[in-house]
Amino acid sequence: MKSTPCRNRLWLLAVISLFGAVQAEELVQKPKVLLVASSYGVADDPKKPGLEFDEYAMAYQLLSPQVQLELASPKGGKVEVGKYNKSKVYNTAVQADPTAMQWLAGSKKITEVKAEDYQAVLVLGGKGAMFDLADHLPLQQLLADMAVQQKVIAAVCHGPAALIHVKNKDGSLLLQGKKVAGFSNQEESMFAKEMLPLYPFLLQDGLTKAGALYQQAGPMLPLTVQDGKLITGQNPYSTPALIDAILTQLALKTAQRQSYPDERAVSLIQQFLAGQPVPQPLDEKRVDIPLMAAWGYYALQFATAEPERQQAVQVMEMVSGRFTDPQFLMALAQGQLQLGNTTRAVELAKAVLKQQPDSKAAEELLIKTKG
Missing domain, CATH: 1.25.40.10 (Tetratricopeptide repeat domain)
Structure with a gap:
């Protein structure tokens, strides 16, 4: 029996519809992860530093194949980035990705996102984080809500500044008694001398004051520290291992890849x-x-x-x-x-x-x- 043109079209539509449904189901099944960036940066102003692009690029490249990503910042809109090496392999890849670059041009406002919509949050670093993330009340509330909901909370480099004032339901500080890493005082004195008079505080000091059990490796050496669902990294070079830890917490496979x-x-x-x-x-x-x-x-x-x-x-x-x-x-x-x-x-x-x-x-x- 020969197939009619009409029957062929119906069969093709059914296949396309089924394929679309499978794609939609895969999208729904992917956990959602929120990236958080500073809004402090001003282009070409060294006294107004912004996001560390290296960390954003690595996070995007290593997470996006397995999760749904979104980017948010205190003010929303454009996220300024500091100077970075455009020839690094992960930076080159992300610069060529329209979606990744569009997010930097138009991030969501922190007030527009809700903890229940995400399985994990990653607060990215860059010196700008020191100026606007620690005292941003909507971000504190978002992170507190995620902690109550037992979601994965991660931060890297200067990103842990966002955790300093976050409180548990009973009013205690989230970091009290928790093992935490972050950009060290020694790294600040070695690589950010010009910023020392401008910072409202030093990250290592702030984390310690919040009751965290601060840990560090040597300057420029990677360290990722995990305490339950709280995952922190010392510097940009800690980002890949931190991403692996996030994926493991989300019961996802870590990427099989050659090291950067x-x-x-x-x-x-x-x-x-x-x-x-x-x-x-x-x-x-x-x-x-x-x-x-x-x-x-x-x-x-x-x-x-x-x-x-x-x-x-x-x-x-x-x-x-x-x-x-x-x-x-x-x-x-x-x-x-x-x-x-x-x-x-x-x-x-x-x-x-x-x-x-x-x-x-x-x-x-x-x-x-x-x-």
Whole structure:
């Protein structure tokens, strides 16, 4: 029996309708997660910092395949972001995603969202969070409601500022006795000196004052802390592990993926600090070499004891063949000299002079060592 054109059309409509129903059912079954960002940022004003784009990009890329995401901020509308590296793989991907960028251009107001509509909330960082999230009463109420409803509450970097004044039903502070991470005082002094006079408080101090059991790893090293359904991360590099913890709490599978290059870099530094060997040579496609160089550089500048200085110099040496910025090499030369490695210090100073023949620091080191 031959199919009639009419019967074919009806069959096709039935298939399309069924496919649409399956898609709709999948959408309904996906848990909803609310991202929260600061509204404080003003474009091109370093004294009015905004959202940390890296954290937003990683959160969007790692969460969006498995959950329904929405973005909200105290004022709603456009969310300003601070300066960021547009070439990072997750940033490049999210910049090319129309939905992700539209959300930044038109976020929801915190007053427009309700706790019962979401299974989890993630408060993103960026220095702007320090200025408008802690004292925003609608956000405090939203987070308090989510805590009562046993929802997942997560925050990363400066995002935990939003949790400081949140109260439980009995009036006690939500953070009282809870293990929590967040951007440390040491990280602020190393990477945000210009903001110290402007901040209303330091995050580590604020969390501790709220009764939290504050925890931290070293500067620029990832740390994710979980206490029940409360999940916090110390800095931007903590974001991927924090996302994995959120997905696990929502009974969803964590993404099978290759580590981001910066994620791999800080992981290798932690591996080294734990006394484990770091494979050489480093793969520049898989490892963020400039980040490892920056970690060593800052660790050396702030080292207070010889073991710390040795660790910083060793990490710098791991990448010295690939990262040849004169300022970096000069710092490494001075570090080697402090450790008594004169021959290597001289070699590095001469390498600096090849790039910058007028380098007074390199000349002074050679004169001092008679190199």
